[in-house]
Ligand code: MUC
């Protein structure tokens with residue numbers, strides 16, 4: 001040890017607005033673009049790392065927005081982090097946790113950037129820093145959310161033919177249960193048994209609606225139901241999990257290891273959606289997965305529809321998990337019209353390859369960033 005400490009010198013944040021390939025309809029909002037809060041951490045040895053904080057529909061999904069993530073990092077995170085030892089991401093995260101409540105998406109973006117910088121300095125990939133890969137690629141499903149049954153069937157058939165996806169998640173909960181179930185049943189009938197159909201309600205149902213809806217979805221051939229009731233309603237999740245004929249997945253309800261522990265103790269879900277942003281970081285998400293493993297709960301690699309940075313980070317984590325029973329939905333970059341990486345993430349044979357260059361193993365395309373970066377003086381409405 002030569003005694004030289006590498007310090008965090010500067011943190012840059014900026015917003016990037018990227019259009020989606022089609023409107024993406026969820027129970028609580030419809031998105032036609034994604035906004036990324038990109039974080040760059042620069043260290044005093046010249047090394048740097050990047051992270052991403054992306055939400056769905058501004059504040060429609062959860063308590064953080066891209067604009068808020070940028071504000072929180074610029075105003076509150078950066079002053080705490082400047083001067084910290086860049087080789088100690090865990091110490092930096094502990095400092096943040098002592099002084100900043102919540103703000104999990106922002107914390108995850110920062111931790112990702114710290115690990116990316118550390119990995120680049122050491123010549124190790126993020127998955128190596130997280131313990132090493134158990135698999136070289138992860139299965140990736142696609143979300144059908146055009147709002148039109150026929151269009152969804154065509155979209156899915158094309159994905160299967162191209163060997164890009166063979167599992168699909170349907171976003172429902174916006175329309176009456178009978179209509180939603182008819183939509184799911186029609187898609188399942190058209191695609192057949194070789195294809196897995198799952199649904200995400202995004203908290204839209206109350207308990208009696210969920211009870212009826214889940215039974216009808218089981219009859220329609222759906223393989224799992226994600227977050228049918230509001231995140232706060234653990235009692236309903238426990239009762240529905242005990243009764244359901246198909247597995248129930250918790251998503252929005254899991255904001256880190258403590259929620260996971262309580263869910264596991266109450267047997268309130270069969271599957272946990274593991275999302276680094278929602279958990280408050282990659283290590284927190286790994287702990288959530290470990291709790292699932294200890295409790296016999298299955299895991300799934302969830303997404304906040306991040307672009308290439310957040311998607312690569314989550315893929316590295318998912319590659320290290322001993323069990324990944326339900327695969328992942330790490331397709332975010334494929335929903336966007338623009339590629340912001342110099343080399344896109346590689347999707348083929350129903351899976352995503354884990355990048356193996358140091359850190360996240362990705363690089364931002366400066367021209368694309370310059371083109372889609374939000375003008376700092378203009379406020380762009382959703
Ligand atoms: C969610 O709730 O899981 C994931 C896929 C998708 O289309 O939306 C997200 C968020």
Ligand code: MG
Nearest residue numbers: 200226227251
């Ligand atoms: Mg979900």
